[in-house]
Amino acid sequence: METTRISGIETPVSRIGLGTWAIGGWMWGGTDDDASIETIRKALDSGINLIDTAPVYGFGHSEEVVGRALEGRRNQAVIATKVALEWPDGKPRRNASARRIRTEIEDSLRRLRTDHIDLYQVHWPDDNITAEETAGELEKLRLEGKILSIGVSNYDTGQMDAFRRTAPLASVQSPYNLFERAIDADVLPYARDAGLTVLAYGALCRGLLSGRMRADRSFSGDDLRLSDPKFQPPRYAQYLNAAAALQGFAAERFDKSLLALAIRWILDQGPTIALWGARRPDQLVGVDAAFGWQLTPQDREAIDILLDEHIKDPAGPEFMAPPPSRPASAPGVST
Ligand SMILES: NC(=O)c1ccc[n+]([C@@H]2O[C@H](COP(=O)([O-])OP(=O)(O)OC[C@H]3O[C@@H](n4cnc5c(N)ncnc54)[C@H](OP(=O)(O)O)[C@@H]3O)[C@@H](O)[C@H]2O)c1
Numbered sequence: 436m437e438t439t440r441i442s443g444i445e446t447p448v449s450r451i452g453l454g455t456w457a458i459g460g461w462m463w464g465g466t467d468d469d470a471s472i473e474t475i476r477k478a479l480d481s482g483i484n485l486i487d488t489a490p491v492y493g494f495g496h497s498e499e500v501v502g503r504a505l506e507g508r509r510n511q512a513v514i515a516t517k518v519a520l521e522w523p524d525g526k527p528r529r530n531a532s533a534r535r536i537r538t539e540i541e542d543s544l545r546r547l548r549t550d551h552i553d554l555y556q557v558h559w560p561d562d563n564i565t566a567e568e569t570a571g572e573l574e575k576l577r578l579e580g581k582i583l584s585i586g587v588s589n590y591d592t593g594q595m596d597a598f599r600r601t602a603p604l605a606s607v608q609s610p611y612n613l614f615e616r617a618i619d620a621d622v623l624p625y626a627r628d629a630g631l632t633v634l635a636y637g638a639l640c641r642g643l644l645s646g647r648m649r650a651d652r653s654f655s656g657d658d659l660r661l662s663d664p665k666f667q668p669p670r671y672a673q674y675l676n677a678a679a680a681l682q683g684f685a686a687e688r689f690d691k692s693l694l695a696l697a698i699r700w701i702l703d704q705g706p707t708i709a710l711w712g713a714r715r716p717d718q719l720v721g722v723d724a725a726f727g728w729q730l731t732p733q734d735r736e737a738i739d740i741l742l743d744e745h746i747k748d749p750a751g752p753e754f755m756a757p758p759p760s761r762p763a764s765a766p767g768v769s770t
Pocket residue numbers: 453454455456457463487488558588589608609635636637638639640641642643645646647694710711712713714717718719720755
């Protein structure tokens with residue numbers, strides 16, 4: 436396992452993190468807790484110590500399952516969770532107020548069965564709350580020892596600049612995979628310059644880069660892929676064809692799987708950690724195949740040519756953004 440450092444956390448952190456959104460069930464068509472717990476424990480056994488979760492994943496459920504899975508093994512894990520979404524009517528919206536942060540930290544510590552969180556990340560920027568208020572409250576939590584390190588998620592560079600005027604920032608979490616590369620233009624170089632770790636989410640592009648996605652795969656219930664523009668015809672075929680071409684390239688050039696190539700590509704792009712959303716233990720098989728080799732600039736160029744050849748109508752991950760909170764002055768909003 437390759438490891439890296441996240442500022443403020445003493446333990447070396449694995450460069451693959453287990454993402455537990457699907458483990459919460461919500462927006463992934465349900466969940467099986469026994470399989471989830473087995474997956475989290477298998478991740479630890481495989482050398483993955485970073486577990487990324489969030490209160491909103493299953494409205495507390497993902498954090499609870501992580502807490503149960505880590506019972507007796509807390510010291511082997513680096514827990515990254517998030518803050519600043521609320522869901523008063525069952526629909527998430529942003530709230531990065533100091534008051535919301537105070538409520539959430541206690542809820543998360545209880546659900547995760549721990550006395551501290553290693554990396555505490557603002558889930559989405561909230562334009563209705565000043566950066567000083569959000570960053571200031573997180574810095575207080577850090578000084579109190581309830582969190583070791585502060586991160587943000589889905590922030591742009593200007594928002595990070597504003598945040599860093601009040602509190603030290605260790606990481607930024609952004610969508611990043613072979614098919615979703617917007618941060619190449621700004622967030623990634625910014626992170627490199629500022630010494631931040633980038634937690635790349637959707638490393639497998641919601642399964643498209645797993646090597647197992649098929650044209651006839653059906654999704655049920657509230658699975659977000661029912662509304663993900665990449666999974667809708669005719670665009671879906673373009674992405675499946677691109678994945679097949681990448682799979683051929685990975686096999687021919689490296690004797691590797693598409694999944695290993697997808698993870699390796701992220702790790703070779705900079706100070707990154709790939710968040711891999713496995714929810715069954717068998718989905719972690721082959722985790723080691725991402726390590727011990729590297730892509731050359733020529734390999735990356737060949738990959739880009741394949742992508743250009745197949746993806747004529749690209750779509751981004753923007754569909755996942757929760758709506759902004761209402762302004763604090765709006766009736767019914769308590770901040
Ligand atoms: N900060 C944010 O706003 C944000 C947003 C999104 C995600 N994240 C974080 O990033 C993590 C990863 O992203 P993600 O879960 O959205 O997407 P992902 O890692 O791109 O894809 C997850 C899905 O890929 C499939 N998969 C995983 N391993 C596989 C394997 N070996 N073979 C076949 N299929 C496999 C599974 O789908 P099936 O089981 O359905 O086949 C799984 O649910 C999340 O869990 C979360 O922690 C953060």
